Amino acid sequence: MLFQPVYNNGEMFLPKIELPMRDNQTIGVITDLKRRQYLMNQLMDPSRYYLFRVQQNEYMRLTVEELLTFLIHVSERNESADRLLDYFSIKEDRKTKVGALSPSKKMYVTLLRVYFAHQPTLVLEEPFFFLEEGDRRKFKVILDDLSREKQILILTSNLEDALISCDAIFRINELGFHPLDIQDSDEEKQETPEQDSANITLQKIYTKRNGKVILFNPPEIDFIESVEGSILVHVDGENYDCALTLTELEQRLANFGFFRCHRSYIVNLQKIREIITWTKNSYSLRLITGKDAVVPLSRSKLQELKSLLNL
Amino acid sequence: MNISIKRVRAIFVKDYKEFSRNYAVSICLTFPLIFAFIFRGAGSDMSHAALAQSAGFLFNVSFVIVTCLVQACLIAEEKERNTLRSLMMTPATTTDVLIGKSSLAFVLSAVILAISTYILGYEPASLWAFVGGIVFSTLFYIAAGTICGLYSKSVLEASLAVLPVGVIFTGATWGALLQSRYPIFKVLDYMPSSQFNHLLGLSPDFTMGDVLKPLLIILAWTIVLTIVAVMLYKRRLKDE
Missing domain, CATH: 3.40.50.300 (P-loop containing nucleotide triphosphate hydrolases)
Known part of the structure; x- marks a missing residue:
């Protein structure tokens, strides 16, 4: 078409x-x-x-x-x-x-x-x-x-x-x-390098928008998505480019309650309002943000998420 | 331009059900009957000419408030709800839709006019001229109603849009009264409604010419307005 x-x-x-x-x-x-x-x-x-x-x-x-x-x-x-x-x-x-x-x-x-x-x-x-x-x-x-x-x-x-x-x-x-990218990818194995859990307490996420450099505190971030190779950090309904890869971000943010819910998405667990079940094996997450944001959730990640949230 | 009886019938039945439950519009069907009762009560000793005149008024008004209004409302309602556009995406053709709707307006008018003729007690000098005049006039007002419906966006607008039709065509029959002072009003004699009155007022010893002239004039109006209505319908649908 x-x-x-x-x-x-x-x-x-x-x-x-x-x-x-x-x-x-x-x-x-x-x-x-x-x-x-x-x-x-x-x-x-x-x-x-x-x-x-x-x-x-x-x-x-x-x-x-x-x-x-x-x-x-x-x-x-x-x-x-x-x-x-x-x-x-x-x-x-x-x-x-x-x-x-x-x-x-x-x-x-x-x-x-x-x-x-x-x-x-x-x-x-x-x-x-x-x-x-x-x-x-x-x-x-x-x-x-x-x-x-x-x-x-x-x-x-x-x-x-x-x-x-x-x-x-x-x-x-x-x-x-x-x-x-919304395909579920169960086959995909991710090589997650051993995380050196150094006691980093200060961690800013470095983003760019219209030539300006903007630093975000992780709790501000709603979710992060990967669109055609570029990483978009969503904060309060707006999105900002980020130079890091999703894997890097996942490691950095793991201590802040972020979760890789999908191959192309990292979500801030604090901001999840609802887990929506469409059919037996398609899920998405609704977030508490000003705008009604929804993030896909891989089937394979559902168990992991449930255990993280003590469900 | 293929016509399918099945599709036409489906549209006719659907429109009939919708229309019969829309009391705001269907109540108009009773007005000609009320007029017929009033006229009959008023002049039980009326002469043939006077009876023909009241019949003329009754029919010309009925054409507007039944035929024209029904057709305009049927089309405007479909437009209002965007169902006309959806209908155009079904196998139903323009002809199917127009014939389906027009036949409902036609049948309703025919029934109402037959009953009011009976109530009024009017007996035409020539039955076939009378029927011919009614058929052509009904088709003419259906075309006028289609045009009104196409120019309005809602049923409300459509019911107002038929007012000019009433003023122009029903009013034309009274133009004759002003003829002596303003010769320009002689043109009004060629209106289909005036010609229809001539048909009604035929004296028992009429000639062939007396019948054919009004019939042909009405027919000419009908054909012209039908062509305009169909063309307008096609153009309007494209614009939407």
Whole structure:
């Protein structure tokens, strides 16, 4: 999937992007509202892309069953509404009017439109944003089933939402277009040199931003991530470049309660608020920060983390 | 331009269910019936000409508050909820959507007009001219309603957007009263609503020309406005 660059007042707003679309793969793109609009404007071809926008609303006066029947007929499917009600697990709401559903259920029912799409590629804008936990899980199952036959692209501004169902995640911001490393790597063996546990009590983390050198006290740091080889230190929603490698940082920060939760992430244990379980083997950590930050957690690291936290 | 009966029917059924539960709009269907009762009560001893005039008023108003309003609301509601755009991504074509919606407006108008004709007790001089005039006029107002719906973003706007249609077309029938003072108003005689009144007022010994002229004028209006509506619909969808 190829996107043309967009310029705004002579500045590059959106770089030229090529998304590697493969079958059986759901791709997530994390970006802001405006860039999302520009991306979607390039996907207006109704024969190739089914575009689900976040403003999509539903026929409020139809019941759920009538709505499904309508969608089946209008998209010329040979399916029975009964079977689909079961599959979508909304049987108990079949006689409820869409307008009378709870906001999360209403969004869930609205999202079902993507199931009926005949286009080879589905593009969803913020599909999980309005869904409650249970509906998220249900919709994730539907998306996983859909991804067997179709390519799915999810546009969101929230890493957590992208982590739910995407196999590959990219981030587009003012720094350009970057893949995010979210693969679980159990095979990878890390050679951790024997740590000389010298009684270092003062340890500053040396970062650079816009040419300035900034030193952080470790407790200030929320988490550290590695994006395409460069190390970003996240402090209070902002990120700063760091010249050290993740392994070096891990050693330095081990005494300050930091934990290597993922091949590309080090997290400050003091800042963990919640361990989110998406499916049996996909986890992420939600942090207590001003902005809602979420960090992936490798399956292999889960036990280690639990023992560290005495769970 | 392939039309699928299945898709058209799905849209028709969906719109019927949505519409019948939207009481704010569907209550308008009762107004022509109320008018018919009032007129019947007022003039049980009316002459044929007077009856034809009240029938003219009744029908021309009904076309606006039933046909035009229903069609405009159906389209505006889909736009309001962004379901029209989603509909465009299904196999349903523009023709399917327009025919599905128009047929609902058409059926509703036909039923309401038939009942009010019966209540009013109006008997046309020529039945086929009467039916022809009704069919063409209904299609004309459906096209006008489509245009109103396309220019409005919500049902609220759509219900206001049909007001100009009412003023221009229903009002045109009274333009004749000003004709002697302002000759320019003679143009109003060529409005479809004025021509429809001529059809209603046919005397029992009419000639072929008396029937054909109004019918052809209404038909011409219908064709022109339908083409405009369809073109506008396609353009509006692209803009969205």
